[in-house]
Amino acid sequence: MFRFLSLVTLYIIFSGLNAFAQDASKGLIQPGAIWPDNKGNHVQAHGGGIIKIKDTYYWFGEYRAQDNDTSYRYVGCYSSKDLTHWTFRNKVINIQDPENLGYRWVLERPKVFYNAKTRKYVMYMHIDDARYKVARVGVAVCDRVDGDYQYVKSFRPLGYESRDIGQFVDDDGSAYLIFESRPSKGFYIARLTDDYMNVDKEVCFIHAPLEGGAVVHYKGLYYAIGSALTGWRPNPNKFATAKSLAGPWSEFKDIAPPETNTYSSQSTMILKVTGTKGTTAIFMGDIWKPKEQWDSRYLWMPLEIGDGKLKLPEPKPWSINLKTGQYKLAP
Numbered sequence: 001m002f003r004f005l006s007l008v009t010l011y012i013i014f015s016g017l018n019a020f021a022q023d024a025s026k027g028l029i030q031p032g033a034i035w036p037d038n039k040g041n042h043v044q045a046h047g048g049g050i051i052k053i054k055d056t057y058y059w060f061g062e063y064r065a066q067d068n069d070t071s072y073r074y075v076g077c078y079s080s081k082d083l084t085h086w087t088f089r090n091k092v093i094n095i096q097d098p099e100n101l102g103y104r105w106v107l108e109r110p111k112v113f114y115n116a117k118t119r120k121y122v123m124y125m126h127i128d129d130a131r132y133k134v135a136r137v138g139v140a141v142c143d144r145v146d147g148d149y150q151y152v153k154s155f156r157p158l159g160y161e162s163r164d165i166g167q168f169v170d171d172d173g174s175a176y177l178i179f180e181s182r183p184s185k186g187f188y189i190a191r192l193t194d195d196y197m198n199v200d201k202e203v204c205f206i207h208a209p210l211e212g213g214a215v216v217h218y219k220g221l222y223y224a225i226g227s228a229l230t231g232w233r234p235n236p237n238k239f240a241t242a243k244s245l246a247g248p249w250s251e252f253k254d255i256a257p258p259e260t261n262t263y264s265s266q267s268t269m270i271l272k273v274t275g276t277k278g279t280t281a282i283f284m285g286d287i288w289k290p291k292e293q294w295d296s297r298y299l300w301m302p303l304e305i306g307d308g309k310l311k312l313p314e315p316k317p318w319s320i321n322l323k324t325g326q327y328k329l330a331p
């Protein structure tokens with residue numbers, strides 16, 4: 001009995017220390033920790049993407065809360081002015097099987113683009129059935145960044161099977177959809193049409209069987225990161241470089257020591273923050289917990305990047321200064 005009580009006391013002390021909660025109060029991003037939003041709930045934006053509108057970042061992702069209605073799929077939207085403290089805005093997608101794919105239908109990796117011409121926010125998402133055989137992208141639209149998005153349609157981009165998707169907006173504003181295509185054993189980077197409602201043309205096919213595709217344009221060079229096809233299990237993510245988005249792309253190399261399996265995470269996006277003194281490229285990854293998806297964590301770390309090299313450093317708490325564009329690892 002005494003032993004049991006001591007264990008309970010220890011547990012209370014440790015939860016009191018909040019050892020695993022995000023230390024956003026100190027302005028720190030803590031990879032792998034619970035990331036509480038403004039209401040104290042763990043951020044539900046898995047497999048996500050980020051856009052910046054004026055001085056505000058919006059983070060969209062799979063909203064997989066434990067009390068979700070299981071026949072619905074939701075996309076969460078959060079906002080932040082410092083990339084550290086996040087305010088829950090809305091479940092911007094809140095829908096029930098729009099393509100009649102069955103009870104265990106799939107909506108994954110939502111990504112939102114803002115189209116300045118139409119002034120519409122256009123969301124792409126991976127839509128599938130329980131066996132991942134449908135392999136399409138879904139499109140939803142809204143007039144407001146955090147409004148209720150209206151589901152419009154689904155299709156196979158350029159006629160290809162499409163599972164994991166990624167988003168990339170180049171420095172000149174051109175918007176691209178990245179999508180993995182199993183039959184072609186690689187992934188495509190495709191430009192969106194003027195209104196972003198469709199895929200216009202293939203810019204590049206990268207012949208490497210990788211998903212979780214993410215691209216950044218950093219100091220004149222393009223870097224692409226992807227993960228191997230191992231379901232929810234982490235694997236050594238890899239990167240390649242190219243002078244032009246259209247390639248040719250270099251060989252793929254590990255972004256971290258392979259035995260760490262990308263520190264148990266999987267790529268979803270690379271976010272570039274440019275300030276007065278520098279540019280930080282942030283690796284955004286998911287630490288999946290397939291049996292408790294609501295508790296899946298995030299691994300965000302500034303990449304060591306430049307001159308064709310890229311390294312995901314060992315995860316540690318860190319902070320970002322959006323004015324200067326520089327980051328600092330916590331002591």
Ligand code: DGJ
Nearest residue numbers: 047108164211212231232
């Ligand atoms: C890996 C993908 O990256 C995830 O988004 C998800 O589709 C899982 N596979 C499903 O096994």
